[in-house]
Amino acid sequence: MKQTHDKKGLIVIGGGITGLSTGLTWALNQDVKDNPVLIIEKEPKTGGYVTSYEREGFIFDTCQMIPNLSDILGYLGIDIDLKKFKGYYMRIFLVNPDTDEVKIIELPSGVETFKKWLMETYPREADQIEKFLDYSRSMYLELFDLKVEMGIADILKALVKCPKIVFNGTKTFHNYFSKFKISEPEVKEIFNVFAEFSALPSERVAAVVPISAMNSLLDGTFRPTKGFIELPKKIEERYKSLGGELMLNTKVIDILMENGQVKGVKLESGEEIYSDYVVTTIDPKVAMIDMVGLETLRDLDAKYAKKAEYVKMSTSSINLSIGLDDKIDLAALGLDCGYNVITTGEDSYDRLFDAYEKGEIGFTDKRFHIGVVCPSLTTGGKPNITVRITPMALADWEELRENDYAKYKERKEKWADFFINKVEKYLIPNLREHIVVLDISTPATYARYSGSPTGAIYDMAPYTDNFGRTRLKMRTPVKGLFQPKFVHGVFGCLLAGMQVNDMILEGKIMNGNARYKV
Ligand SMILES: Cc1cc2nc3c(=O)[nH]c(=O)nc-3n(C[C@H](O)[C@H](O)[C@H](O)COP(=O)(O)OP(=O)(O)OC[C@H]3O[C@@H](n4cnc5c(N)ncnc54)[C@H](O)[C@@H]3O)c2cc1C
Known part of the structure; x- marks a missing residue:
């Protein structure tokens, strides 16, 4: 010793x-x-x-967005230049895989703007939408009165100060949302996308998590101007x-x-x-x-x-960091927004999750759910996009990487191809022609880097x-x-x-x- x-x-x-x-x-x-x-x-x-990493002159980030951290950064004494997303916070490309029709739903930033937009866009259910958003906002604010370690006295206090959290604490987002009797399919799709931000389907995730993510990100979404x-x-x-x-x-x-x-x-x-x-x-x-x-x-x-x-533990991921030439006009494609989700909607994420739980990849031409972000339009630098895919299990990715690198490379390129095809088809026409650099992270990358045996992200x-x-x-x-x-x-x-x-x-x-x- x-x-x-x-x-x-x-x-x-x-x-x-x-x-x-x-x-x-x-x-x-x-x-x-x-x-x-x-x-x-x-x-x-x-x-x-x-982290941020460089590939052939392109700088890529792992993370893509953060809520307003000013209170915490102020406490820690950290001064960091952050750029706020303006305009659309998120766009959802809802694909009908049978007809290839795409419905684009654009969600504006700001809690009140978002609420007003939802109520005006779906007037038939404006009352239910308002109730859902107001109740959820108030539940989110209750978090500020919650204790980390609760003794009996704290539990009693929580019943008075945080009743919504106490009442909904063990509910899934799906059960919680059902209570508000919103039947409009598009509205359901919108809120399911928030649930899926935590990489769990709405039928599994604790309601408080998407509610907090939604509220804090709608209050303001940022990224560091000089990279994460x-x-x-x-x-x-x-x-x-x-x-x-x-x-x-x-x-x-x-x-x-x-x-x-x-x-x-x-x-x-x-x-x-x-x-x-x-x-x-x-x-x-x-x-x-x-x-x-x-x-x-x-x-x-x-x-x-x-x-x-x-x-x-949570899911792992496949991530494509894509450097592009400067002939592509990403702004004209509306990519100057927080997040884009290309999804076949309905129960897609649930079924992808079922496959994930069996260690399989459930993505097919008829079922997908893909996140696309364009960091360069927010914080500058050479044109690039990031394509994020969850859920992904570690399964045999690590074993393959160690024992048969050629096969590992072939498999990750096959999946990169699949996801690039979808982005090209539904969001960025002729994407492939403009690709200069492609860096693919797999569950094996995340497991190796973090030391997590499942590559949980x-x-x-x-x-x-x-x-x-x-x-x-x-x-x-x-x-x-x-x-x-x-x-x-x-x-x-x-x-x-x-x-x-x-x-x-x-x-x-x-x-x-x-x-x-x-
Ligand atoms: C691709 C990706 C995208 C993401 N996007 C976002 C986003 O947009 N917004 C957001 O808020 N969050 C995002 N996250 C999640 C966020 O990055 C993580 O929640 C957070 O960084 C976790 O930080 P941590 O310090 O708890 O763990 P980690 O970042 O995993 O840090 C643990 C550290 O411990 C080290 N370590 C492990 N084992 C040992 C050992 N035995 N001895 C010594 N050191 C060890 C590791 O090297 C690592 O540095 C993303 C994550 C990933 C992977």
Whole structure:
């Protein structure tokens, strides 16, 4: 056993957005000379899934949009230039696969504008639409009064202050939406698309998740003008300026414990680093099952162990980053908007999800659901688009990549071809002629990069029995070990890093609240 480091106040495993936010919040609230904080990251740079990469002069981002983060970034002391999407927030290309007819539905930004537009476009159900949107807005605002860890008194308070969340907390979005008796098929399609943003069908996802995503994104959707890499870069700079320590290219292989108390971590090099507080931000299955171990967890808390064993992770993805020549007029195609979804609608996502659950790919000419974003029209740079496809299972992608690279390449190119055909047919005519660079990420890419055994891109999936009060809790049964991993997306990750410090500091930062209030 080697030890070359002093004992730390806090060790953070993983330097993605959750890890960076955790480390920075600690550095902001502790004297790091007495209580040093160390982030350990296996890759040569921080950011995890939030990154930008260069291919033949084109800069691509993994992430595509974030809600207004100004409160949190203000707290963290991060100044970052963000560009707001104007005009349409989203366009849905609803394809009838039998006739090839396409209905384009354009959703304007802004909560009130969106509401007015929906009510005017679908006047027959204007009352129900208004009720649905108002109720959902008010449920979303209740989140600001919710506590992360609820004792009996908090539960009683929640009944008064957050009744809509309490009442709908275990409902799927489908059940929740049905209550409002909206029958217009197009309106259903619109809200199902919001549900599918969380990469679960509306019949599976906890209602609160799409409601929050819809409200926060309608309030304002942004992307960093200099690429998403700016986010981790700026947080890392600030963290280091406050004395935070960072080890890159360093893999944690074990979490050290003694008598139910965390003691530190063991690195791949064999070195051990000690601390009474460890925050893990890597895949929960790896941390809880491989590192802590189910037996240890069972001895401490059988219920938690069971939850950790069966926790459901989110889907993986195929992502096409496409660099284009400058002869293409993307603005004329209306691509200067937040997000485009090309979908065969109805139960397409449910059926794609059924296939995903069996480890299969359910996309066919008659059934697809594809996201298309054009970053260059928002934040400049050489013309490019990103095509995002979920749900995708890891299945044998990784095995193929390792054992038969030629076959792996052939398969990923086949699927890239399939999705490019659809984008060309329904959104960008002659797309293929303009392609200069094509970079294809598969579930194997995401698994390799993040260290998640399933290549999950959105952390734990927000099924009703895997989210909210039924989620795998942030405070683990191992004393001093925390796992702030339960809300996917940049916003949730930044917030989780603050929440976990709030827990350690007994409410000093957010008073135990789920949301940060200035
Ligand atoms: C293609 C894609 C598009 C997305 N689009 C959006 C979007 O538009 N908007 C949005 O808000 N969110 C989006 N997300 C989700 C968002 O990026 C993630 O929710 C978020 O980045 C997760 O951050 P994290 O720090 O919790 O985890 P990660 O980013 O996975 O970070 C974990 C870190 O831990 C490191 N690590 C793993 N194992 C070890 C180990 N044993 N030792 C040391 N280090 C280790 C990893 O290298 C990684 O850096 C997207 C994700 C993907 C993949």
